[in-house]
Amino acid sequence: MSIRLQKESTVITRVVAFDMRYSLPPGAGSDAVHTDPEYSLAVTHLRTGNGMSATGFALTLGPGNRLVCDAIEILAKPLLGREIEELMAEFGEVSRQISNDSAMRWLGPHKGVVHLALASITNACFDLWAKTRGVPLWKLLLDLQPEELVALLDLSYLEDALSVGDAIDLIRSQWSSRAERLPILEKGYPGYDTSVGWMAYEDEKVRELTRRAMDKGFSAFKLKVGSSDRNRDLRRAQMLRECAGDSATIMFDANQQWDLPTAMQMCRSLARLCPLWFEEPTHPDDLAAHIELASVIAPVKIAAGEHIPNRVLFKNFLRAGAMHFVQADATRLAGISEFLTVSLLARKSELPVVPHVGDMGQVHQHLVLFNRIGLGHEVQFLEYIPHLRSHFVYPADVEGGVYKTPQEPGVSSDLLNLPASHV
Structure with missing residues (x-):
């Protein structure tokens, strides 16, 4: 042909x-x-x-x-x-x-x-x-030359923070050391379990789900906070720490519920449980509040990005020191290309990318592998929410609390039961 x-x-x-x-x-x-x-x-x-x-x-x-x-x-x-x-x-x-x-x-x-x-x-x-x-997405991205990769990105409005030349140089600077990071493909990428701690779950269900997740190999867990009854948050947080143990990693997610005074009070109270981060502690557009809160709750860190919609706002949050864990999401930003742009911004700021998985981890399992190998990001962990597993042709394969490297061509987004008459 x-x-x-x-x-x-x-x-x-x-x-x-x-x-x-x-x-x-x-x-x-x-x-x-x-x-x-x-x-x-x-x-x-x-x-x-x-x-x-x-x-x-x-x-x-x-x-x-x-x-x-x-x-x-x-x-x-x-x-x-x-x-x-x-x-x-x-x-x-x-x-x-x-x-x-x-x-x-x-x-x-x-x-x-x-x-x-x-x-x-x-x-x-x-x-x-x-x-x-x-090829799978992670390999597609790794096979691209720096100039080809940057051609995928819209870097407009970032000229003061990440020029085309900056992006190419950053990718090229990691090229010679890629082989050192390739073992992640065999080891798989570690996950953390969000599904143990939904807000509506009763205490005993949180305990039981946490025990099951630990039996499956997870050692990091996230709990939803922001109840109208603050004592409920404190009780549930203490319960999670006791159930998971002192060596486990726990995180608390307020989903934007608190105003700044409440966030300061609650973060101070919850800090004694040694969480890795407080996630979305207040309104996602309130840059000033994130800056102030970050200084008050240190050394506990802020995770944000689930509702930061574009690269320009990420640039501002990163520049201001208003976040410490970058929760970019390829299904809320302008897709994979803008996710890669934010990953480059975060790498330049020496901050970790820990995606929010609006894709249920399907696409992001590829992107964290690229971030590690191609950009030199440190291995963190990837959120795990299994609710839609049964609807994907190739659901993410998680064993022992670890995402196994996907091998099927594509981005792992094929769905079962799309309306046949329109496909």
Whole structure:
């Protein structure tokens, strides 16, 4: 077959958005703000001339999912007729143009429904690219030259913090030492269990789930806090520490519930339990509050990023010392490409990236491997939430509390039971 025919066969010929919703067991997924979630995926499904398909998605919690799907159908139009290799060779520019659509940008910019839609679209493009090359995402990224990798990124508005030259130099600086970090592919990437500590769970259920997680090899656990009854938070936190033991790593997540005075009081009270971090302790847009809180609660650290929507805000938080653990999420930023941009910013600031897994760990299991090998990030751990495992074609394989390295081509986002008549 000629090269021309090969290229024609990988031209994107169809884009469909799917509104996929999944009910959860009672209490699962609940926190101080999101009390009754329905895990929902706004799915972008791509088809090519040779019948290949690819999937990307962003996570929502229910009724708003349809809005994201509508935005996908509007924003994804420039993909039609594009050959995947040619598209990805300039994806940073393509992403910038899509995100700056003159009408849709008014609804953001670079946040909310339209940015979630761009995440779904972007992740589908990476899935198709990796499948076309027959490799998993982590290998695709590691195989790219520094200039090729940076061409995937939209670095606009970052010129004062991360220029194109800076990004290329940072990647190149880690090139010669990659072999030292390759053993992570055999060892797997350690996980921590969030599913033990949802807000609606009664105390005994938290104890039982923590014991089960420990039996499965987990040694790090997260508890939801931010109850209207502060004594409940203190009691449950003490219970988790006692159940997990002094050697375990524990974290507390307020999901933005506290104002600054409450956050200061509660963080001081909970600090005696030696948590690794306090996550989303107050409103995610309140940079000043994060700066003040970080100075008050030291040496306990702040984790944030689940609701920091774009690279520019991450730049500001990092520059201000307002976070210590960078919880970038490829299903809430503008997809894999903006996740990589934030990872570069964090690496330059010498801060760890510990993703929030709005993807249930499916895509991020690839990205943490790339961050470790390709960018030299230290090994931390990856959040584990198993609620949607049964809906993926290749669910993340976690054994002994460790994510095993995925081998299937793509980004591990293929879903079962997409509506057949539209696929």
